[in-house]
Amino acid sequence: EVQLVESGGGLVQPGGSLRLSCAASGFTFSDHYMDWVRQAPGKGLEWVGRTRNKANSYTTEYAASVKGRFTISRDDSKNSLYLQMNSLKTEDTAVYYCGRVGSSHYGMDVWGQGTTVTVSS
Amino acid sequence: DIQMTQSPSTLSASVGDRVTITCRASQSISYWLAWYQQKPGKAPNLLIYKASTLESGVPSRFSGSGSGTEFTLTISSLQPDDFATYYCQQYNSYPITFGQGTRLEIK
Numbered sequence: 001e002v003q004l005v006e007s008g009g010g011l012v013q014p015g016g017s018l019r020l021s022c023a024a025s026g027f028t029f030s031d032h033y034m035d036w037v038r039q040a041p042g043k044g045l046e047w048v049g050r051t052r053n054k055a056n057s058y059t060t061e062y063a064a065s066v067k068g069r070f071t072i073s074r075d076d077s078k079n080s081l082y083l084q085m086n087s088l089k090t091e092d093t094a095v096y097y098c099g100r101v102g103s104s105h106y107g108m109d110v111w112g113q114g115t116t117v118t119v120s121s
Numbered sequence: 122d123i124q125m126t127q128s129p130s131t132l133s134a135s136v137g138d139r140v141t142i143t144c145r146a147s148q149s150i151s152y153w154l155a156w157y158q159q160k161p162g163k164a165p166n167l168l169i170y171k172a173s174t175l176e177s178g179v180p181s182r183f184s185g186s187g188s189g190t191e192f193t194l195t196i197s198s199l200q201p202d203d204f205a206t207y208y209c210q211q212y213n214s215y216p217i218t219f220g221q222g223t224r225l226e227i228k
Binding site for chain 2: 045047105109111113
């Protein structure tokens with residue numbers, strides 16, 4: 001079964017750091033670009049960023065709202081995706097989803113269940 | 122950044138109705154558009170990619186059309202399971218952006 005499972009969410013104070021993980025199974029993780037998308041409480045979807053695959057040098061893209069604070073990385077040997085979040089702000093409070101990017105079409109065709117990050121003092 | 126604007130924001134309809142949701146891009150995105158369905162407390166689910174290609178396993182009552190700046194998602198005959206929020210997403214250029222969502226509710 002193709003599956004993504006996020007972990008690492010929790011409560012953190014403003015200015016703090018948190019690292020989210022996304023464990024992939026059931027597909028060849030190394031072949032795919034991977035995205036992070038977040039959803040603040042009661043709000044719509046916001047794309048956070050992307051890591052490309054090895055064939056594309058693992059390059060990354062970020063939304064302006066997180067650039068310089070968040071870092072996306074991956075470990076293909078562990079079928080895992082990561083989101084390192086530093087200098088967290090209250091507006092980063094959201095459910096964070098990891099998603100697989102389709103190889104031929106670039107839509108997000110597999111999503112994790114999400115992990116909740118709350119930034120509050 | 123490319124802005125995606127969905128209309129309407131809320132749509133009330135009945136089972137069996139044909140409904141259409143529109144998504145407009147602030148500049149041309151060719152056909153690099155996806156549609157997602159999201160139910161409360163759940164992750165989004167891909168319905169359509171490349172503007173008009175139905176994702177595997179998605180019922181054929183869903184269809185997408187458009188190119189350039191104007192796109193539509195049509196549900197030909199609403200089923201009870203279709204009442205949810207729908208999002209468009211452009212992936213023509215970075216940053217990738219979503220529409221604000223259309224909430225489809227039961228009339």
